[in-house]
Amino acid sequence: MSDALLTLEGVHTHIGAYHILHGVGLQVPRGELTLLLGRNGAGKTTTLRTIMGLWQASAGTIRLGGRDITGLSTPDIAASGIAYVPENMGVFSDLTVAENMLLAARGARTQAQMDPQRLHWIFELFPAIEKFWNHPAGKLSGGQKQMLAVSRAIVEPRELLIVDEPSKGLAPAIINNMIAAFEQLKHSGVTILLVEQNVAFAQRLGRNVAVMDQGQIVYAGTMDELAADPDRQQALLGLAL
Amino acid sequence: MNQDLDYAPLLLVPVLALLALPLVGTGSTWLTLTAAGLAMGMIIFIIASGLTLVFGLMDVLNFGHGVFIALGAFVATSVLGAMGDYTASSSLWRNMLAVLPAMLAAMAAAAAAGIVFERLIVRPVYGQHLKQILTTMGGMIIGEELIKVIWGPQQIPLPLPAGMRGAWFIGDAVITRYRVVAMVVGLVVFLALAWVLSRTKIGLLIRAGVQNREMVESLGYRIRRLFVGVFVAGCALAGLGGVMWGLYEQNVIPQMGGEVLILIFIVIIIGGLGSTTGALIGALLVGLVANYVGYLAPKAALFSNIALMAIVLLWRPWGLYRITNR
Numbered sequence: 001m002s003d004a005l006l007t008l009e010g011v012h013t014h015i016g017a018y019h020i021l022h023g024v025g026l027q028v029p030r031g032e033l034t035l036l037l038g039r040n041g042a043g044k045t046t047t048l049r050t051i052m053g054l055w056q057a058s059a060g061t062i063r064l065g066g067r068d069i070t071g072l073s074t075p076d077i078a079a080s081g082i083a084y085v086p087e088n089m090g091v092f093s094d095l096t097v098a099e100n101m102l103l104a105a106r107g108a109r110t111q112a113q114m115d116p117q118r119l120h121w122i123f124e125l126f127p128a129i130e131k132f133w134n135h136p137a138g139k140l141s142g143g144q145k146q147m148l149a150v151s152r153a154i155v156e157p158r159e160l161l162i163v164d165e166p167s168k169g170l171a172p173a174i175i176n177n178m179i180a181a182f183e184q185l186k187h188s189g190v191t192i193l194l195v196e197q198n199v200a201f202a203q204r205l206g207r208n209v210a211v212m213d214q215g216q217i218v219y220a221g222t223m224d225e226l227a228a229d230p231d232r233q234q235a236l237l238g239l240a241l
Numbered sequence: 242m243n244q245d246l247d248y249a250p251l252l253l254v255p256v257l258a259l260l261a262l263p264l265v266g267t268g269s270t271w272l273t274l275t276a277a278g279l280a281m282g283m284i285i286f287i288i289a290s291g292l293t294l295v296f297g298l299m300d301v302l303n304f305g306h307g308v309f310i311a312l313g314a315f316v317a318t319s320v321l322g323a324m325g326d327y328t329a330s331s332s333l334w335r336n337m338l339a340v341l342p343a344m345l346a347a348m349a350a351a352a353a354a355g356i357v358f359e360r361l362i363v364r365p366v367y368g369q370h371l372k373q374i375l376t377t378m379g380g381m382i383i384g385e386e387l388i389k390v391i392w393g394p395q396q397i398p399l400p401l402p403a404g405m406r407g408a409w410f411i412g413d414a415v416i417t418r419y420r421v422v423a424m425v426v427g428l429v430v431f432l433a434l435a436w437v438l439s440r441t442k443i444g445l446l447i448r449a450g451v452q453n454r455e456m457v458e459s460l461g462y463r464i465r466r467l468f469v470g471v472f473v474a475g476c477a478l479a480g481l482g483g484v485m486w487g488l489y490e491q492n493v494i495p496q497m498g499g500e501v502l503i504l505i506f507i508v509i510i511i512g513g514l515g516s517t518t519g520a521l522i523g524a525l526l527v528g529l530v531a532n533y534v535g536y537l538a539p540k541a542a543l544f545s546n547i548a549l550m551a552i553v554l555l556w557r558p559w560g561l562y563r564i565t566n567r
Contacts, residue, residue, distance in 0.1 A: 052459055078461035090456035092449045094564070102442070103449055104460050109442045152460075 005030040005160055005191045006051070011060035013050045020046045022215040023060065028160070028208075033182065033192040035202050035223070038212035039238055044195040045087055047212065048162050051193075052084050053077045065159065079106075081159035087168065087195075089149040093138030097129060097148055100137050104152040114155070122151045125181045143174035150181065160191045167198040179204050199237070203227065211236045250561035254525045261533045269413035274532045280420035282528025283427025284489060288482030288501065289508040289520045290434055291475020297451035297515020297564055299468045301363055302370055305377035306479055306505065307498025308384030312354055313347035313480030314487030314497060315388055318397045320346045328402040333418075336402035344484050351480025354384070355473045363472070385495040396494045399487040423485055430478065434517050447471060451515040451564050504531075507546050511553045513560030522561055526553075 006028035013021040021043050028034045038044050049055045051062055053074040062070045069077050078084070083104075092100050098111055101119075108114045123130040126147040132140060137148055146166055153161055166182075167175050175198070182205055185192060196202040202209075202223075209226055211219040219226065219236055226233060258275050265271040292306045320343035321328050327339035362380040366372040401419055408417040438444035450457045450464050457464050479498075486501060487493040508527050512519025527546050534545035553561065 054455060054459070073463070074455075074458040075461050075463045078459055084459045086456070086459070090453060090459065092452050092456070094452055095445070095449060099445055099449075103445055103457070106461055 007063045009061050012058045014058045028193045033186045034208040035206035036195045042212040043215040083153035083158040083161045085149045085153050085163040087164040091137045091145045098133050104155045143170050162193045164195045167201040272414035276416045278529035278532035280423040282525035283424050284485045286521050286524035288479050289505045291478040293509040293520045295475050302373045303377045305381035307502040308381040309351040309476040309479035310483035310498035313351045313483030314493040315392045316347040316350045317343040317484040331403045333404035336404040347480040347484045348477040352473045352477040355476025359472045388495040398492050507550050513562040515564040516562035519562035
C-alpha cells in the first residue's frame with residue numbers, strides 16, 4: 001500500500017448530547033480510491049463531515065499529507081486541498097451551472113479566467129455540464145446535479161476528493177456514467193474517499209475498503225478480501241456481496 | 242439576476258396600481274398617490290435591502306437595524322446644517338453638492354457603527370434567534386440613547402434643500418420634486434445591488450451563501466467575513482435610507498428607526514427572506530398600499546400593510562421569491 005494522504009486516528013465526534021464517532025481510525029492511500037461502507041447510521045457521513053470540519057472532532061487527530069487539520073475551520077480545510085461532495089450534492093439551485101462552477105474555481109473571478117483545459121476535461125467526463133452550462137442548476141435532473149457536484153469538486157486541482165453516496169437515487173445508466181468518471185479521476189491521480197451504500201457500485205470501483213459500524217472502523221482491507229468472505233460481509237454489512 | 246426569474250410577482254405593482262385607479266376616481270389624484278407610493282416604496286427598499294441579505298445570508302434577525310436609519314438621518318442634519326449656502330440655493334445641482342456629502346457621511350457613520358454592532362451584539366448570538374431578537378433590540382435602545390447624548394432628545398428639523406421643494410404638475414396631478422429624487426436614488430441603489438449580485442464574484446458568493454452557507458464554506462470561502470461585509474453594507478444602506486426618510490418627513494427623532502422598522506420587516510417578509518428583487522416589489526407594494534388606503538380609508542391605513550402581508554403569504558407562504566435550499 002502506498003503512503004497515506006489522509007489519516008484519522010482515534011477520532012471521536014459528539015453532536016449535541018449524542019456520541020456518534022467512537023475513535024475512528026482510517027488511512028486513505030495517496031492516488032487511490034478508498035471506499036467507506038457501512039449500514040445506515042454507522043457514522044459514514046459524520047466521518048466525512050468531521051474531516052471537513054463541519055462537525056468538530058471532540059478527540060483524535062486528522063492529518064492531510066502529514067499536516068494536522070483537526071480543529072481547522074471548514075474553509076481552511078477546503079483550502080488545504082480537499083474537495084467535498086455532500087450527500088445532498090450541495091448544488092446552488094438558483095445559480096446557473098456556469099455560476100456553480102465559477103464559485104468552485106476560487107482562482108477565477110470570471111468565467112473567462114477558468115482553466116479551459118480543465119473545463120474541456122470535465123466536459124469530456126460529463127457532457128451534460130457543457131450542454132446545460134447556462135441553465136439554472138435547479139432545473140437539472142438528479143443525475144445531472146450529481147455530475148455538476150462532482151464537476152465542481154474537480155474544477156480546480158485538489159489533493160483529495162471526498163464524495164458522499166454519489167449513486168444515491170440515480171438511474172442505472174447514470175450510475176454507469178459515474179463509475180466511468182470515477183475510474184478516469186482515479187487514473188488522473190486524484191485521491192478519492194467515497195462513501196457508498198450501493199454495494200454493486202462500490203464493488204466496481206473499489207480496491208481499498210473500510211467498513212464502519214456503530215461509529216467505528218470495523219474492517220479495513222481490500223474489496224477482494226471482503227468479497228471472498230461471505231460471513232464477514234453478512235456480519236459487517238448485513239448482506240452478501 | 243436570475244435567468245429563470247418568476248415574473249408573476251413583478252406584475253403585482255402595476256396590477257395594484259390599476260386596481261386602485263377606479264377606487265381613487267380621478268386620474269390626477271391617482272397619479273399623485275402613485276408617485277408618492279413609489280417614492281415611499283423606494284426609500285423603504287433602500288433600508289430593507291441590507292436587512293433581507295443579512296437575514297438570508299446568516300439567518301440573523303436584526304431588530305436593531307432601525308438605529309442605523311436614525312444615525313444616518315441625524316448625521317445628515319449635522320452635514321446639511323453646516324452647508325446652508327448649498328441647501329438654500331434654488332439650484333438642484335448645488336443642493337446635490339450638499340445632499341451627496343450628507344449621504345456619504347451618513348453611510349460611513351452607519352457602516353462604522355455597524356462594524357461595532359456586529360462585533361459586540363450580533364456575533365455572540367449567531368444561530369440563536371431568541372437571543373438575537375433580545376440583544377439587537379437592546380442594541381437599538383442603547384444606540385438611540387447615544388444619539389440623544391450627541392444630538393439631544395428633541396425632534397430636529399431636516400428641511401428639504403430649496404431646489405428639492407415644490408412640485409411639478411402633470412395636468413392636475415402634483416408630483417413633488419423630492420419624490421422624484423427619492424425614486425431616482427432608490428433605482429440607482431437597486432441597479433447597483435443587482436449589478437453587484439449578478440455580475441461580480443462577491444455577488445455570486447452572497448447569492449450562493451443565501452442558499453447554502455455550509456456548501457460555500459466547503460468550497461473554501463470564509464462566509465463569516467462575507468457576512469460582516471454584507472452586514473456593514475446593509476447598515477450603510479440603512480444610513481442612506483435614514484437620510485432619505487428624514488428628508489421625506491422633514492424632521493428626525495431618535496426613535497424614527499424603530500417606527501420604520503415594522504414596515505421594513507413587512508417588506509422583507511412579503512419579498513421572501515433573502516431576496517432583493519422580492520424586497521423591491523414588497524417595498525413598492527407597501528408604499529402604494531399605504532398611500533392609496535391613507536387616501537381612501539385613513540382609519541384602515543395602519544392595518545393595510547399587515548393585510549397586504551397576510552394576502553401575499555396566503556398566495557406564497559414563503560414570500561414572493563422563495564430562496565431555495567433552505
